[in-house]
Structures are given as structure tokens and as C-alpha cells.
Amino acid sequence: MLILPSNDTAPSEITPRDLFDNRRRFLQAAGLTLAAGAAAWIGAVPSARAATKLGPLARSPLSTDEAQTPFKSVTTYNNYYEFGTEKEDPAENAGKLQVRPWTVRVEGLVGKPRTFDIDDLIKLAPLEERIYRLRCVEAWSMVIPWLGFPLSALLKQVEPQGSAKYVQFVSHYDPKIMLRRPVLDWPYTEGLRLDEAMHPLTLLTLGLYGEVLPNQNGAPVRVIVPWKYGFKSAKSIVAIRLVEKEPPTAWNKAAPSEYGFYSNVNPQVDHPRWSQASERRIGEFRKRPTPMFNGYAEQVASLYQGMDLRRNF
Ligand SMILES: Nc1nc2c(c(=O)[nH]1)N[C@H]1C(S)=C(S)[C@@H](COP(=O)(O)O)O[C@H]1N2
Numbered sequence: 585m586l587i588l589p590s591n592d593t594a595p596s597e598i599t600p601r602d603l604f605d606n607r608r609r610f611l612q613a614a615g616l617t618l619a620a621g622a623a624a625w626i627g628a629v630p631s632a633r634a635a636t637k638l639g640p641l642a643r644s645p646l647s648t649d650e651a652q653t654p655f656k657s658v659t660t661y662n663n664y665y666e667f668g669t670e671k672e673d674p675a676e677n678a679g680k681l682q683v684r685p686w687t688v689r690v691e692g693l694v695g696k697p698r699t700f701d702i703d704d705l706i707k708l709a710p711l712e713e714r715i716y717r718l719r720c721v722e723a724w725s726m727v728i729p730w731l732g733f734p735l736s737a738l739l740k741q742v743e744p745q746g747s748a749k750y751v752q753f754v755s756h757y758d759p760k761i762m763l764r765r766p767v768l769d770w771p772y773t774e775g776l777r778l779d780e781a782m783h784p785l786t787l788l789t790l791g792l793y794g795e796v797l798p799n800q801n802g803a804p805v806r807v808i809v810p811w812k813y814g815f816k817s818a819k820s821i822v823a824i825r826l827v828e829k830e831p832p833t834a835w836n837k838a839a840p841s842e843y844g845f846y847s848n849v850n851p852q853v854d855h856p857r858w859s860q861a862s863e864r865r866i867g868e869f870r871k872r873p874t875p876m877f878n879g880y881a882e883q884v885a886s887l888y889q890g891m892d893l894r895r896n897f
């Protein structure tokens with residue numbers, strides 16, 4: 585087991601006092617430059633303390649009205665293998681990640697390749713709150729108020745070429761602070777088809793629960809694709825590449841028979857180790873049935889018309 589110094593970003597309880605402390609910690613983690621970036625969106629920021637609040641933001645009508653998973657669970661029960669393979673490891677270890685300065689290269693088959701500074705990225709499009717379910721292939725799920733804007737707003741800026749058919753996401757990897765053991769082929773990579781990446785549900789995500797993203801949740805920027813299993817949503821992204829061919833992805837490389845490229849939430853196609861027909865919402869006892877495409881079938885089923893989702897799992 586990897587031993588790293590613990591950090592102070594793991595919240596204990598959700599009390600007003602703790603929310604205050606969290607805000608202060610996030611401010612330290614984010615640096616004051618974020619304050620400036622966020623301020624541009626939320627108007628006057630009366631004090632540095634308020635600056636890590638990315639809201640109040642308009643709530644997207646694409647949000648679910650299901651009960652939200654408590655902040656504490658969202659930030660202490662994580663998959664972020666670079667910081668350890670146990671659920672509690674990322675909250676303990678990810679404090680070492682320096683999220684400022686940070687840049688994201690958007691490159692490949694695009695007319696206008698560009699490197700975005702994280703603070704420019706935040707200002708690229710209006711941030712909104714999107715309450716989405718996150719369903720892990722391990723058959724647990726959460727409901728999280730994410731903050732972000734459609735990934736399409738970013739992709740349009742770089743002008744994808746006609747030959748671009750897929751989008752690859754590359755996560756940050758630093759062996760000095762992350763797992764060196766090749767559990768996965770670091771850096772973590774994921775991919776989407778371009779039409780999936782451009783879909784209005786696909787969120788470039790900069791925060792949750794009104795705050796900048798905690799490190800363990802993929803600070804400073806990750807993608808959230810609500811109709812796919814959690815592992816499609818790469819954390820701490822440093823590069824986004826538009827490519828012609830289906831890009832290799834970390835979990836598919838590690839276990840191709842278990843993790844396909846598409847990884848759509850599909851109760852009819854089981855994972856060899858976990859049934860996908862039902863799930864346990866974190867904080868609940870009884871399992872609930874998993875809906876097709878995680879409940880977003882109406883919006884996304886047409887993307888897969890004519891495809892055999894058993895073969896393209
Ligand atoms: N870089 C990176 N991104 C990652 C992972 C990871 O290990 N490394 N795990 C994935 C998996 S399996 C899931 S379920 C989600 C978990 O997101 P959360 O911890 O914010 O709930 O992140 C995904 N993104």
C-alpha cells in the first residue's frame with residue numbers, strides 16, 4: 585500500500601464551520617488567481633474567503649431532482665488510482681497535487697490548437713450547476729451537484745477538423761506524488777467519440793457543491809459523461825486531443841475483456857465481476873435498478889442507433 589503524507593482537504597462533517605474551513609482550504613489549494621477567474625463570473629467577490637465559491641450558479645434543467653449524496657461521501661469515497669486504489673486513499677493523498685498553475689493543451693486535428701490556462705478556461709463559458717448521477721461500474725452510484733459548462737464550448741474554440749472523429753483525454757501524472765506501481769498505464773487516458781464529446785450533456789467540470797473541485801475529485805478540471813460509467817470521466821486533465829482513430833484508454837488497456845471503449849451504463853450487459861442491472865446509491869441500503877444510459881436514454885440513445893451494445897460495451 586502506498587503511504588503518502590495525509591493532506592488536510594478531507595472534510596470531517598458537513599457543518600457550517602467545516603464548510604467555512606473547506607472554503608478556506610480550497611482557496612489555498614486553488615490560489616488567488618482562481619478568485620479573479622471566478623470573480624469574473626459571479627460578479628463582485630466581497631472577500632477572499634468567498635472566492636472559492638463558484639456560485640450561486642444557474643441550475644441546468646438537465647439536472648436530476650433526486651436527493652444529493654452528502655458532500656462528505658462525495659469527497660471521501662473516490663476512485664483516483666494515481667493516489668491509491670482504496671476508496672479513502674484519494675482524500676488522504678491528493679492534497680499533494682498542485683492545481684495552480686495548470687494548463688490544458690487542446691491539440692491534434694484542430695484548426696486552432698491552444699493551451700488554456702485554467703483561469704482562462706473557467707471564463708470560457710458561463711458555469712452552471714448540473715446535478716447528475718455518477719454510476720461506477722462497481723455498481724455504486726452518487727448524485728452530485730457538479731459545476732461546469734458543456735465540453736462542446738471548449739471544443740468549438742479550437743475548431744475540430746473534418747478528420748477528427750474521437751477525443752482523447754490525458755490526466756496529469758507525476759510519479760513524485762502519485763502511485764508509481766503500474767496498476768494502470770500512466771498517464772490515465774480516456775476517450776469519447778467526437779459526437780459524444782460534443783453532446784450537450786457532456787460537462788467540462790470545474791467544481792462541485794458550489795466550490796472548486798476538491799483534488800480527490802479531479803481538480804482542477806475533469807470531464808463528466810453522465811450516461812457512461814464513472815471511469816470514462818478522466819480527472820485532472822492536462823491534454824485533450826482530437827484524433828482520427830479510437831484512442832487507447834487506460835482501463836481498456838488494463839483489462840480489455842472487462843472495460844470497453846464505449847462503457848455506456850447498460851443494465852442489460854453485465855461486467856464479468858459486477859451485475860450492471862442494479863446499483864447501491866451511496867448512503868442507501870437497498871439496491872435500486874439501474875436505468876438504461878443511467879437515465880439519459882431519451883437524450884443519448886440516438887448516438888448508438890444501429891450499434892450492437894453487447895459487442896460495443
Ligand atoms: N485520472 C483518473 N481519472 C479517473 C479515475 C482514475 O483512477 N484516475 N477513476 C475513474 C473512476 S473508475 C470513477 S468511478 C470516477 C470517480 O470519480 P469521483 O471520485 O469524483 O466520484 O473517476 C474516474 N476518473
Ligand SMILES: [Mo]
Nearest residue numbers: 720721814815
Ligand atoms: Mo469507476
